Amino acid sequence: MKQMLAAVLTQPGAPLDLREVPVPVPGPGELLIKLEACGVCHTDLHVRDGSASAAGHPQSLILGHEGVGRVVGQGSGAERYELGERVALPWLHDTCGGCRECLSGWESFCADQRAHGFSVHGGFAEYAIVQENFTTRIPDGLDPVTAAPLLCAGVTAYGAIRKTELGPGKTCMIVGCGGLGLYAIQLAKQCGARVVAVDTSPRKLDIARQAGADHTFLANEEPGARTRDLGGADACINFAPSTAPWTAMIDGIRPRGWIVAVAMVPDPVPLSMEWLTYSGARITGTSVGSRQELNELLQIGAQARLKIPTERIGLRNVNEALDRLAQSKVDGRIVIEFAD
Structure with a gap:
C-alpha cells in the first residue's frame, strides 16, 4: 500500500x-x-x-x-x-x-x-x-x-463583511489585524467603506495601513471614542481572541450598527439591554x-x-x-x- x-x-x-x-x-x-x-x-x-x-x-x-x-x-x-x-x-x-x-x-x-x-x-x-x-x-x-x-481565513472574513451591509459612505472598525483582519480590511474597502483598524501591535497597524486601512488606532488609545469622533462605525468586527475590544466596539458603534464576533472568545462580556434598546445595535456571530x-x-x-x-x-x-x-x-x- x-x-x-x-x-x-x-x-x-x-x-x-x-x-x-x-x-x-x-x-x-x-x-x-x-x-x-x-x-x-x-x-x-x-x-x-x-x-x-x-x-x-x-x-x-x-x-x-x-x-x-x-x-x-x-x-x-x-x-x-x-x-x-x-x-x-x-x-x-x-x-x-x-x-x-x-x-x-x-x-x-x-x-x-x-x-x-x-x-x-x-x-x-x-x-x-x-x-x-x-x-x-x-x-x-x-x-x-x-x-x-x-x-x-478569507471566507470567514468575507462572511463577516457580508453580514454588515457595508457600502460607500459607511465606516467599518476592524479589531485584530492578523490574517483574517487583513482580508477584512481589503474586502471592506472593496465595498467602498472607510476602514478603522485596531490592534495592540504597532507593526500590525503598519501592515493594516498597507492593506488599505484609512485610520489605525492602538488598542490602548481609546479606539472606540476616536472612532466615534470620526462619526462612528456602521460595523465593528472583532478578530481578536479577547474580550478586551468589547468596550471599544460598544463605544464606537453607530445607532443600528452591526457588531460581529468572529474570534472564538469563550468568556462573557457585559451587555446592557437598555443600551441595546436605545442604540438598536445588531449583534451577531459568524462562522x-x-x-x-x-x-x-x-x-x-x-x-x-x-x-x-x-x-x-x-x-x-x-x-x-x-x-x-x-x-x-x-x-x-x-x-x-x-x-x-
Whole structure:
C-alpha cells in the first residue's frame, strides 16, 4: 500500500507526530487530491492543544483545513472534476443537507457538519480525501499558496463583511489585524467603506495601513471614542481572541450598527439591554462561510489579488508554526508548501 507523510494529532497537548501513513482511498462521491499547499490556522492550534475537539473524530487525526491540491483519484459516482484539476480542501467536509440551515443557505451553521482536520482527516498530509459536492475549483488566476488561506481565513472574513451591509459612505472598525483582519480590511474597502483598524501591535497597524486601512488606532488609545469622533462605525468586527475590544466596539458603534464576533472568545462580556434598546445595535456571530460564499471569494481573490503577508514552510516545520501562532509571532498567515 502506498504511504504518505502526514502530521498526526495522537493526543491533545502533544506536538503533531510526523509519520508515514497509508494514502487514503476515495469512496463513493469522494476525490483523492495530492496537496500542493495548506494553510496553518488558529483552529489547528486549538485542536492540537485540546481546547477544541469534535465528537467522534479519528483517534489519530490529521489536521489542516486550508488545502489546495490536484485531483489524482475518483471514487464511484465522482464525475464533476477531472484528474489533474486543482480543487479546494476547505473547512467543510460535508453537512447534513436537510436541516433548515442547510436548506436556507446557512450550511456553515449546520449542527451536523463535519470539518476537515477537526471531524475528519485534513490537509496536513501529502494526500487527502474531499467530498466532490463540497469542494470547488481553484481559479486559474490563483496560485496554491495564495489560494490556501482564502479557504478559511478569507471566507470567514468575507462572511463577516457580508453580514454588515457595508457600502460607500459607511465606516467599518476592524479589531485584530492578523490574517483574517487583513482580508477584512481589503474586502471592506472593496465595498467602498472607510476602514478603522485596531490592534495592540504597532507593526500590525503598519501592515493594516498597507492593506488599505484609512485610520489605525492602538488598542490602548481609546479606539472606540476616536472612532466615534470620526462619526462612528456602521460595523465593528472583532478578530481578536479577547474580550478586551468589547468596550471599544460598544463605544464606537453607530445607532443600528452591526457588531460581529468572529474570534472564538469563550468568556462573557457585559451587555446592557437598555443600551441595546436605545442604540438598536445588531449583534451577531459568524462562522466560516458557505460553499457559495467560498466560490464568490475565490473569484474575488483571482481578480482583486487579495494580499496578506504569507510565510511558506515545509510540512516538517508545522509544530514550530503552531507554536509561533500560540505566541502571536505571525504576521498574516503561514502556509505549508508541498514539494513536487
